Amino acid sequence: MKDENNLSVKKRITSDWDEGIFFVLAIMVILIPIIFYPYCIPIFKPIKQLMFQLLSLLALVLFLLKLIASKKITWYKAGLDIPVLFYLVFGSLSLIWTANIYHSITALPLFLAAPILYYIISQSIKEQKFIERLLIIIIITGTLLGAYGIFQYFGIDFKFWTGNVGRGQVFGLFGNVNYFAEFLILPLSLTIGLALSYKNKFNRLLLIIAVIIMGAALFLTFTRGSYLAIALTIPVLLFVFLKGTTEKAEKKYYKKLLLYFLVMIIIGISVIYIPHPFNQKGTPLGQLRTRTTIQSLTSGSSILRRIATWKFTWMMIEDNLLLGSGLGTYDYLSLKYQADFFARNNNRERYPHGFAAQAHNEYLQMWAELGLIGLLLFFVILFFYYRNVLYYIHKVNDKQKALIISMAGGVTAILIDAVFGFPLQLTASLSLFWIAIGLTFAQIYILKTDQKAVSKAAVEVKTAVEKDIDNIITARPLSLGLIALKIFLAFMVIVVMIALSLLLIRPFIARVHWYYGNQQIIKGNFNEVVEIYERGLKWYPWQGEMYFDIGNILANKGINTPALEYYHKAEKYVDHHNLPHYIANLYLKRGEIGKAIPYLEKAIKYKSDKGEMLPLQLQLGNIYLEIREFNEAERHFSNVIENNPESAEAYYGIAGAYINQGKRGLVVEALKKVIELAPESKLAGYAKTMLKKMELKE
Numbered sequence: 001m002k003d004e005n006n007l008s009v010k011k012r013i014t015s016d017w018d019e020g021i022f023f024v025l026a027i028m029v030i031l032i033p034i035i036f037y038p039y040c041i042p043i044f045k046p047i048k049q050l051m052f053q054l055l056s057l058l059a060l061v062l063f064l065l066k067l068i069a070s071k072k073i074t075w076y077k078a079g080l081d082i083p084v085l086f087y088l089v090f091g092s093l094s095l096i097w098t099a100n101i102y103h104s105i106t107a108l109p110l111f112l113a114a115p116i117l118y119y120i121i122s123q124s125i126k127e128q129k130f131i132e133r134l135l136i137i138i139i140i141t142g143t144l145l146g147a148y149g150i151f152q153y154f155g156i157d158f159k160f161w162t163g164n165v166g167r168g169q170v171f172g173l174f175g176n177v178n179y180f181a182e183f184l185i186l187p188l189s190l191t192i193g194l195a196l197s198y199k200n201k202f203n204r205l206l207l208i209i210a211v212i213i214m215g216a217a218l219f220l221t222f223t224r225g226s227y228l229a230i231a232l233t234i235p236v237l238l239f240v241f242l243k244g245t246t247e248k249a250e251k252k253y254y255k256k257l258l259l260y261f262l263v264m265i266i267i268g269i270s271v272i273y274i275p276h277p278f279n280q281k282g283t284p285l286g287q288l289r290t291r292t293t294i295q296s297l298t299s300g301s302s303i304l305r306r307i308a309t310w311k312f313t314w315m316m317i318e319d320n321l322l323l324g325s326g327l328g329t330y331d332y333l334s335l336k337y338q339a340d341f342f343a344r345n346n347n348r349e350r351y352p353h354g355f356a357a358q359a360h361n362e363y364l365q366m367w368a369e370l371g372l373i374g375l376l377l378f379f380v381i382l383f384f385y386y387r388n389v390l391y392y393i394h395k396v397n398d399k400q401k402a403l404i405i406s407m408a409g410g411v412t413a414i415l416i417d418a419v420f421g422f423p424l425q426l427t428a429s430l431s432l433f434w435i436a437i438g439l440t441f442a443q444i445y446i447l448k449t450d451q452k453a454v455s456k457a458a459v460e461v462k463t464a465v466e467k468d469i470d471n472i473i474t475a476r477p478l479s480l481g482l483i484a485l486k487i488f489l490a491f492m493v494i495v496v497m498i499a500l501s502l503l504l505i506r507p508f509i510a511r512v513h514w515y516y517g518n519q520q521i522i523k524g525n526f527n528e529v530v531e532i533y534e535r536g537l538k539w540y541p542w543q544g545e546m547y548f549d550i551g552n553i554l555a556n557k558g559i560n561t562p563a564l565e566y567y568h569k570a571e572k573y574v575d576h577h578n579l580p581h582y583i584a585n586l587y588l589k590r591g592e593i594g595k596a597i598p599y600l601e602k603a604i605k606y607k608s609d610k611g612e613m614l615p616l617q618l619q620l621g622n623i624y625l626e627i628r629e630f631n632e633a634e635r636h637f638s639n640v641i642e643n644n645p646e647s648a649e650a651y652y653g654i655a656g657a658y659i660n661q662g663k664r665g666l667v668v669e670a671l672k673k674v675i676e677l678a679p680e681s682k683l684a685g686y687a688k689t690m691l692k693k694m695e696l697k698e
């Protein structure tokens with residue numbers, strides 16, 4: 001009888017649906033890091049994101065079908081159910097107040113897919129073997145990609161990867177060295193945790209080999225933020241292992257490891273910074289030394305660029321402190337706030353210019369998009385996660401403890417890296433992050449619901465009436481009406497899945513058209529480009545870059561009115577740094593000066609350096625002279641003179657602004673400066689004539 005009860009529990013815990021979900025997760029772990037599609041723009045990110053969304057959707061469909069097929073729906077109350085739900089709901093509600101609804105809707109599937117994985121995993125992975133297999137797959141995938149990264153460093157790679165040099169060639173299958181590093185940190189931290197705690201010598205040897213391979217690949221990326229994530233995660237792992245054990249021998253073991261780690265840090269610093277033949281320029285240690293000097297870490301272009309990004313991100317936060325600007329809007333708004341930041345004080349000289357699609361700090365970006373409320377909800381998720389980890393490590397055997405702490409180590413590495421990077425914006429890292437969280441609670445579920453404990457609890461808790469009801473439910477065949485309802489619900493789930501899949505695929509197909517259109521641009525077949533782009537926009541009409549490119553083609557052909565229409569369509573979906581300038585030019589060609597002026601003002605702010613700004617400032621100053629707004633004309637000419645004191649044209653223009661404001665003394669001074677700077681120019685001739693006229697009037 002006892003065996004029968006255990007068998008029934010096992011059937012309830014594990015089903016074919018659960019196994020199907022496990023296989024989807026396994027495919028996800030393997031496929032997302034390695035998949036790429038060379039006929040798309042860009043090659044790596046869109047296909048990884050699409051596959052993650054489709055596989056998450058498939059896992060959700062299997063989960064829903066499992067619930068529909070079940071005679072009795074059971075829901076394991078995991079520790080993060082409510083915090084994650086509030087986080088998802090709030091992020092979805094941000095579409096109401098978003099600064100750009102198109103970007104928010106586009107970002108919504110990825111935002112929902114990752115946390116939903118937590119629910120699916122915590123409710124479906126209920127056997128130890130499935131957890132261990134998924135972790136093994138994560139480690140093997142990370143190790144193989146790590147080995148590939150090492151090959152890349154030594155120039156052993158596929159012929160179709162060209163153009164990457166130095167550290168940039170170690171990009172795995174992510175297209176960017178930093179993205180590769182941010183992927184490696186979770187499987188590496190997971191493997192380190194298991195290697196520190198596993199007692200089986202053969203398993204530990206395999207884990208150490210995996211650590212060496214992934215660690216070497218991470219080292220060769222020379223990604224400082226990821227170095228820091230691993231360097232801080234290791235002592236955290238050791239400390240938690242130390243606090244999680246009650247045996248004196250184990251405590252002594254982990255204390256020794258902490259001491260060894262500190263010694264290794266000291267040795268490592270010495271090897272890097274004390275001059276010797278192996279850390280000279282051109283060697284891997286030499287490159288690391290260059291990237292980790294005090295100057296590089298405090299005033300290097302990379303850190304200064306991050307500081308600038310964080311500062312204008314804070315400006316974004318100040319404008320939408322509580323609710324944020326809306327999910328997925330950071331990329332759309334960043335150029336505007338960067339332009340405002342560089343227009344202040346002397347920021348354009350102090351900080352490097354760039355284009356920031358991410359804040360290089362997940363917490364600041366989350367605050368900017370979802371406001372303080374969204375950020376706090378995320379922190380609540382983290383609080384309950386770590387609280388559960390620290391609580392249950394005291395209630396498990398050594399193997400289970402190793403798994404929980406190691407998974408928490410992987411999560412911790414991602415969170416530390418998120419201070420200087422954006423791993424939660426990268427599909428491969430994001431998926432592993434939430435898979436690790438889900439598997440942690442799946443492991444906790446197994447601890448809490450041992451089969452014997454479940455059987456015993458069921459006998460003790462159920463009343464006689466409850467038993468009778470359960471027997472009736474189990475024994476009585478389903479009515480035809482209920483069967484029909486289940487079939488209908490299953491059919492609707494599948495139909496919705498197909499519809500959502502088609503919606504998710506559309507942006508990717510548009511990007512494929514974008515790629516083929518670009519190939520025609522290279523060949524000079526511009527009519528063909530427009531046709532390809534138009535077909536792509538039918539698949540996904542929010543692809544602003546294609547509107548921009550069509551506008552460029554039409555403008556170059558002198559077809560100005562349609563070009564302007566495409567530019568205005570583009571600015572709804574993308575804030576391109578050249579877009580305001582191009583729109584202003586078309587309005588000027590149409591003689592619509594009033595409409596051109598605000599775009600010229602914006603174009604000036606969007607330019608990357610003052611050299612590019614000066615011609616536009618001169619142009620705008622002359623326009624203001626033409627429409628008799630002399631104060632504005634004076635302002636722009638003054639800006640040109642401040643940045644280029646040798647500009648005779650600026651002095652001549654400001655003289656025109658002064659003379660119309662009755663500033664006679666300043667007029668004479670400006671005109672004399674024109675003659676001094678360009679004595680043989682036409683402007684000098686005009687200046688002399690004006691000075692003579694002024695003398696005659698006196």
